[in-house]
Amino acid sequence: MRSIDVFSRPLEYLTPLGEQVGEIIRDWVEREVIPYRRQFDEDYLEHRYILPPFKKLLGEYGIQRILFPEDLGGWGLGHSDYLCVAAFRMFEEIARADSGMAVAFGVVFWPLVLICCEPHVNRRLCEEFAPMFTSTTEPVFSCMAMTEPQGGSDIENMEVLKGSTIRTTAVRDGDEWVINGHKLWPTNTGGVANLMAVVCTTNPGSRNPDDIAIIFVPCDIPGVTQGPAYEKAGMAADKNGDIWFENVRVPLWYRACGPGDDARYYGEIVSMGNMGSIAFAVGVMLNIYEKLQEYVERKTYRGMPLKENDAVAGVLADFAATVEAVRIIGYQCARMCDRQDLYGPRWSPEIVARARAHRYFAADRALEAIGKVMNLMECFGADRDWDVEKHWRDIKMVQLWLGGKQLSQMEVARWFFECETL
């Protein structure tokens, strides 16, 4: 059988570090995750089975350190111009086994981007939080607290609403922020996260970007409460729940980038979130490719392997063509986020729009392709034992998050067609 590495990606973009870590993760995935993943799927509330492999990957291998500067015990990837391509590879590898785990993994780094990456390295916060990640072999999780009960995807809709609907408040009191509010749905909640970045307003109702504050909050301080994990159609390894902030106090300098810059660099969170989403879709498809190869080779039709039937081969081809396409688009998206010198700043409306376009195009195609594979596999397509149905359930969420498809469409139209009132 062909390996999963047959699918095209721009070889020019690969870096030794990214590929090396990719190999490490592949090995980890094959030993620690794939054999047990069907158990993980039942483990959404406890994460009893899910945590140990994360301890190995994040804590023992130390991958949770990668973004921090080298002198603080990190690997300095935040400073590199190949962070996203490397991340893409890592995400692919984990998502191949379990895209829920890939999300939980990715979100470890998501808020840290705001303090570890040029041109907005926040050295003081790096120094403050690096030890949390570098001085332990236990896994450490972050979370990006954005969505609020009343607003749906309003937070993600920054260009239109400009934060005016945010209800989580940060009020300055001396040299501290006092945070009050209610967030829901962030990955790595439900008790998982150790550190959060919370999107707040310093002036409710304001459309002034200066009033949007992204503030780091360690999860073990007084006033932070996390609810239990939601029950969802899939993605058991990605715990989502409510968080309540009640007079939570953190130092003023826990704000990520400062007035104006928090709003500006929020775009980076969106671009990179979209880039990562494509990687999850690709990882999932790579695993389905393996499963499908096995299926159409093992099952027969009129005495020949199923794959020798032209009609079946048509479905196989469409699936392969989709993986080719989505992977190429994904790597280009990652490269675009890496090489800001060539493509422009990744927080710009232009790059945000492109990344959203790439993501929703890719997710739509992936889901369509996976649906067809399930049908080809008849009852085995719906079977936990073949894992395809799990991927299908999981990847649907990848398509829906980050504000859903319609919001993406509006941002894409706004940029490419200069719409003004959407």
Place this chain on the structure above:
Amino acid sequence: MRSIDVFSRPLEYLTPLGEQVGEIIRDWVEREVIPYRRQFDEDYLEHRYILPPFKKLLGEYGIQRILFPEDLGGWGLGHSDYLCVAAFRMFEEIARADSGMAVAFGVVFWPLVLICCEPHVNRRLCEEFAPMFTSTTEPVFSCMAMTEPQGGSDIENMEVLKGSTIRTTAVRDGDEWVINGHKLWPTNTGGVANLMAVVCTTNPGSRNPDDIAIIFVPCDIPGVTQGPAYEKAGMAADKNGDIWFENVRVPLWYRACGPGDDARYYGEIVSMGNMGSIAFAVGVMLNIYEKLQEYVERKTYRGMPLKENDAVAGVLADFAATVEAVRIIGYQCARMCDRQDLYGPRWSPEIVARARAHRYFAADRALEAIGKVMNLMECFGADRDWDVEKHWRDIKMVQLWLGGKQLSQMEVARWFFECETL
């Protein structure tokens, strides 16, 4: 309005020469083609209006020379490792105005690839044919004569049929080939071509690759007859017709690469044909983007430009996302064909399969997206004056040629899933 240059492509792959020629062509297109293209569409039989701009581009600007070695009066692009990316840009620019012209243009170079590119430069044939292209300011056209009446896309189905169904024969007689047979559908027939490469068999019914011969035939020698151009749904600038060969005699050394190699490097013809097809689709979509911008800006709905309606914006976004995706895939395909050192020889079954996958994925998406734009434009979508319908008719052919979709699917399945009997 945003320029057509907003759509993503890998900037790392661009070269000064390619971009420079691209600019020249854009200028030519805007002055010589776009203002007159609606006339061209009626000119399928005579090419009275179509030839003069070609004379300028190919003959006067001398672009017909580019593949030949510099010491033979060419620009040496055949030797470069950026031929395909440069070609992609050129094809995009021409297709933006008229994809039929882009095809006619592309096919000028198609058979020449067999004699001008490493590792199979045929110096003697280069010397023989270079003057035909370099010593005149008249446009010179080539053609690649493959399809035969009985076989449909059998010729393109080289991996399965291995040339066994070819009926055009080349019989050795002393130091000459004597060619007999009937070909149809090649681009630049109907009297246009000056030089043909003809796919023949030296041993009818054989499946031995050594027996497939690609032989160059100047069109003005005795025994070559071309029929009139077919009437087609579109692509007036791409003349297709029958060619009959009756005891046509050419020297033995007019064979492109020699026994075994003709069959082998035929894969290159297929890869590059597919790569070019994507470029045509992108070019067409770039022009539709311009037209669409104008349409949704100029037309209003409830007192606002149409584009400010969210439902319209959804269609606009889907179109933009498709252009993004298809263009990225196309450039990666071109790069893959260029950098054989990284991606492997472009005539290999692997690259042929990838290029076919990229092409049919891209063409399907493009056609779907264009169909939706037409519907959004209501009656103006079907209107010659808005040019979208012309592109739609033309691009359908891009999707259908090179053996059609099903053949592509079979090659893709064969390679990615190691099917053996398809």
Place this chain on the structure above:
Amino acid sequence: MKDLELFIYPKNRLHQTDLDLAASLHDLAQREIVDKRLEFKEDYDKLLKPSLAKLMVEMGLQRMFWPESLGGEEHNGPEASYTVVAALEQVGRGDIGVSFLVAHSLALQAALAMRENLNQEACARFAPLFCEGKDPVIVSFLLPVFGDDGKAPAWRGKAFQVRAMSKNGVWKLEGKGVRPTCSGVDAQLFGAWCAVDGEDQPAFILVPGDASGITRGPEFKKTGLAASRNAEVNLAGVEVPAENCLFRGELEYRRLLSWFWLGLSATTVGGLLAAYQILKEWGDNRVIKGKDSVFKENPLTGALMGEIAQDISMSRLLAYDLAGILADPGTFGDAGSEGVNTYALMIVHQNLATAERAIHRTMELMASAGYAKEWQLERYWRDLKTVQCYLGSHELAKHDFSRWFYGARTL
């Protein structure tokens, strides 16, 4: 025609006269259009106009609804919906553009001469034109469009193309660069849904093509529908008598459109049946992969052919479902009710989208024969896409669906 019977339709709801009409139209379409195509191509004068005359005048399609007393056939009960589908399937199989024109005529007849809502005055005025003349009467509509220059009055988000004002028993109409639904060059009768100056209620007004003040632009080039030689129409102070205003209500307007869309749904099925026949011949005879494999027996191409048949089957069922809905206003409501009208719009959009996909795939299967004019397939592809464009944007139609199903009010 036996092959077309493989596609199930509610034969048990059709009268023998419908079946006979369909059979005659099948033969006529074959003889007068399909068989002459390679010779005459899309020639209007030699091919399309004569066959239109045969259908409208000889076969009597332009007399169908009008009262017998006025020379019509008075086939004007709601169950005529089945007749419309049975007829236009066959006409559409011959030529989509011709069928498109017939659908205009039948819709106007249904709006004026339907038994339950017979408009005596209008019938008396206009029936003779249809029932007595020896030439086909080409009817065209001037309807609101989606997207305008920002100046026209709007109706449900669409922009009126024609404005009317009533004075002293005379309607005066104004419209510049108006785009008719068909035949701007040839139409003898324009039905315009007009904004009325100073009033909220629009008016549907019939305008004779030769009225003073009407001028017509040059024929457009367009992707398909050669039978509809279209051109912009200008109405500069065109005056028509008060009786030419057929109705003012949305109910009547929607009734007209429901019947129009019924006709287009059936026309679309006709195109699909034609594509089926072309593909069947290809599948029977084309040999691929060397010598031993007939096209239809290959698992991949055979499966795609099956998928196309599925699309055609569903379209035919849906066109007849719409006929069934229009045939029984007691159960489903008036043809002009919002619900029935929504269904008519859904089904015609559904069928045109299905046809687009199915004919696209048929072309893909036939490769270059798919786009060569010789094989005749490509004209159905171009024609049906043009019908879809003229029908209007699916996005806007979806807003209508949302109004009905979700009670959306501001879309």
Place this chain on the structure above:
Amino acid sequence: MKDLELFIYPKNRLHQTDLDLAASLHDLAQREIVDKRLEFKEDYDKLLKPSLAKLMVEMGLQRMFWPESLGGEEHNGPEASYTVVAALEQVGRGDIGVSFLVAHSLALQAALAMRENLNQEACARFAPLFCEGKDPVIVSFLLPVFGDDGKAPAWRGKAFQVRAMSKNGVWKLEGKGVRPTCSGVDAQLFGAWCAVDGEDQPAFILVPGDASGITRGPEFKKTGLAASRNAEVNLAGVEVPAENCLFRGELEYRRLLSWFWLGLSATTVGGLLAAYQILKEWGDNRVIKGKDSVFKENPLTGALMGEIAQDISMSRLLAYDLAGILADPGTFGDAGSEGVNTYALMIVHQNLATAERAIHRTMELMASAGYAKEWQLERYWRDLKTVQCYLGSHELAKHDFSRWFYGARTL
């Protein structure tokens, strides 16, 4: 239920008893399933089994076709097809899995007890189980599958899962790792389409779930259909009397499948109607873009909602079209004829594909509420996809379509 009436169906063809049954089932499904979902989730014993019992026994769905003399309701004319659709729409709206099980039962009843083809002997033998017991009888089928281990005998390219041989008036069945269409854990009756050793003609044999030699594997985990607790079944030398062979002919087999697919088509519509109601509530109440914009009034989300309504409308029409075809064998042919069976397969595939698309889009509109269990939408998505998978590959079905429409013979 009034909101569901917005979606047109041929009310004029339904009897009042059908409408009454549908209304009762609507209320029952609401009360016993939908309203209890948040509490019981997918609990088989607390939620699904009790509601199945209510439907099958109390409401009498498992007695519907059987002769009155045997305790059935003898609603066994072909027009019962309308009853099946009206009923399973409502059951499916409550729970797809429950409806899936009911569809099995109704198909078996139709195959044995249909007026025109009543199998006296089989009815006498099996009706009491359905008509006299107080528990729901869960019926499951053991059908050929697409793709096997290369050793099983094949039928139309599919592989039989069960082999049978007849000796001395006894059938002996063998099958290893057989995958039932449903309820491998719970079924009381398996209907197996078996290869018969040494003969070309297969046999459809009913096997009681407690027959000696039957063993059942552990329950599968699967993506949906919690009501069907499925497991592999092994048949090792299972012996049943000769009368348990219900038929040997393809005609009868196809008849069973046509009715089964009718039931699944209607079940699918039920899921779509449920999705409609969930989306409608969302569209009425969700506010986006700050404060002033209700979801359904936004042009983009409103259009998508309209598109979903279009999908639902077309599916409902097609399910009833199939009912209409089965209801009139005089016009369309026997339910087991190749043409009608092809239509049944086309429509069920069409509806399931439409449902997949429509519910996907509904989820997209509802974003995280779409996949949170709380909103109840996601289970229809998982359940209907599972039904589609169990129905079988669309590619293979298309080969069946090609056989009918193009006369393909070797696919």
